[in-house]
Each structure stands twice: as C-alpha cells, then as structure tokens.
Amino acid sequence: MNLLAALVHLGGTGKYINWGVLQISLANLIIIAVMILMLVVAIALPFPKHESRRK
C-alpha cells in the first residue's frame, strides 16, 4: 500500500491535460483509456468453452 501511495501521490494537486477548449484530468483520461482497453480485450479474448450439460 505504501508503495502504491509512493507511485501515485493522492494528496497532491490533480494533473490536467488541455487541448484547445477541452480539459480533462489525467485520472479521468486514464479511466477512459482503461474502459476502452476492457472493451477491446473483451471482444478479442476467446471465451472459455465448456461441455454442454444437456446431452
């Protein structure tokens, strides 16, 4: 936990990314990227197969 706290300074001022009139916090941008990654992985990753219980 201390290692995680050292990696991400949770008590500090938030970092923001500006692009023209658009502004987004780095934390929100990372979360959006993770969600997109989750969708891509969910589509690409094969689903485990099971034998049907109905014979």
Add this chain to the structure above:
Amino acid sequence: MITSPADTVIADKDTWTGKIRDRAVKELPPDRLLPDSQPSYVASWAYVFGALSIGAFAVVLLSGAVLAVEGPAWWHKSSAGLFVNSLHMWSTEFFFMFMVVHLWAKFFMAAWRGKRKATWITGVLAFMVSIGTAFTGYLSQQNFDSEWIATQAKDGINSTGAGAFWNVLNFGQMLMWHIVLLPLVVAAVVGLHVLLVRRRGVVPPFAPTNAQLAKAGLSLAPAVSGGGDAPVLEEPLKPPASEPHVQHEPVAAPAVQEPTGQAAASQEPTAGLSSQPLWNLPEAQS
C-alpha cells in the same frame, strides 16, 4: 376441480391477482425468467459487463447499508469504517466502469433491435439515475471535497430552475436522496431492465451481409435474396417444442446456400457462419 397450477391460473382469471399472475406467467414463464442455458453467441466476454455491473451494484448497496448502520463517526474515524467507506466508493467506480463498457458494447450491437427498445431505454434511465445517485453521494462525504462540489453545483442546478426545490447545499436533503430515494429508483429500473432482458432475450449478432457471405464463398438462396443486406424475417422464428430454453428472436436469418463442386473445394474456412437456425446452434453454458 383444480388439479394443477395451470388450472389454478384459469380458475382465478376473474380476480385482479389472478389476472396479474396470468399475465406474469405468460410474459415471463419460469424457464425464461431463470434460464439454465443461453444461445451460443452469448459465449463472449463482451456479454459479461451487464452481470458485472449488477455485481458491483450489489457491493455498493451492501457497503452502503453497513455505512448507514454504523454512521458518520465510524466511517470517518475507525479503520474498519474507512475500509467500508472506500469499498463503497470503489465499488461505485467499478459499477460505472462496467456500465459504460456494457453501454458501448450494446451500442455497437444495436441492442435495441428485435423489440428491445424498452430494454435499451430502461438501461439509459438506469445510467442517468445512477449518475444522480453518485452525485448525491459525493455531496454526502462531509469533507472539503463535498463542500466544493456542492457550491459549484449550486449554480448549475439553479440554472435549470430546480435549485429552489432540489438544494445541493442542503446536506440532509441530499443524504436522504442518496440513501433512500435514488437507490430505490436505481434498483427498480435495473430490476425492470433485467426482466426485459429475460423477456426479449439477449440481442443476437448481426446476420452476415451478402458481401460477407460472398467473401466466405457462400450465397443467399433465391427465395430470400434480392436486397443489399441480409433480409429480416417479419415474424419471430418459432422454437421447436423440444428446446424451449433457447431464446428466439426476429433476427435477420438468411438461408445460406452451400457451394458445391469446385467452388466448395476452393472456399475459405467459414468460421462463425452457419446455415442453421439459431435454435440449432450449439449452446453455451450459462
């Protein structure tokens, strides 16, 4: 003389309770309400995010119930209280993450097809009410963060005209909305959403287009060919009586004509394409 549950339904049709039960059993028979198998196309990770959202929502409700039992001094001061408080916040984060990925996946599947508009709309409602619930949760934190959010939101809410009635600076009102009213609404809408999913079934994938069939070395039968896209059947496909557990939907179901002779010998593998109707596809274990 009443000899079976089915006779009971007929016997009590004249009462309002009998009518409601008759309608409920007709719309959601037990094997559809709690199915023990799903169509083969559900065997994909893209279909799990709805269930993950419900799982996260359950953790949100349980951790919130514990916070309500113990009170603010406990969740602000004690180690266990801080843990449950964090659990409540992080399960909310996961609830929204899973819900957003679920929304994206269903959007790209056009999940409102096949009389599923009400399912889509209740999903949108659940998402919107959840945003309100999370917002009032941020206002109930009792720290500088919540004070900042409340004062910033006050101008926004006032601009909508609702500020006089729905006062984000009124902590008691926001807390009651957060722990009583809005969770009830979210639970009701999510419950309705799940019942509609059970009633209409999980949306099937798009049928292959003529171009995709041609690429795979297949073609549409003359009886149903003629359009640019795969034809959509007007009437829902009727299930065989022997397999009532498989969902049947009015989906595009082109009759696929297998190539013969030299064409068949030279065709590419046709994984994912089948001339079988949906109920003949292999099932996935639920």
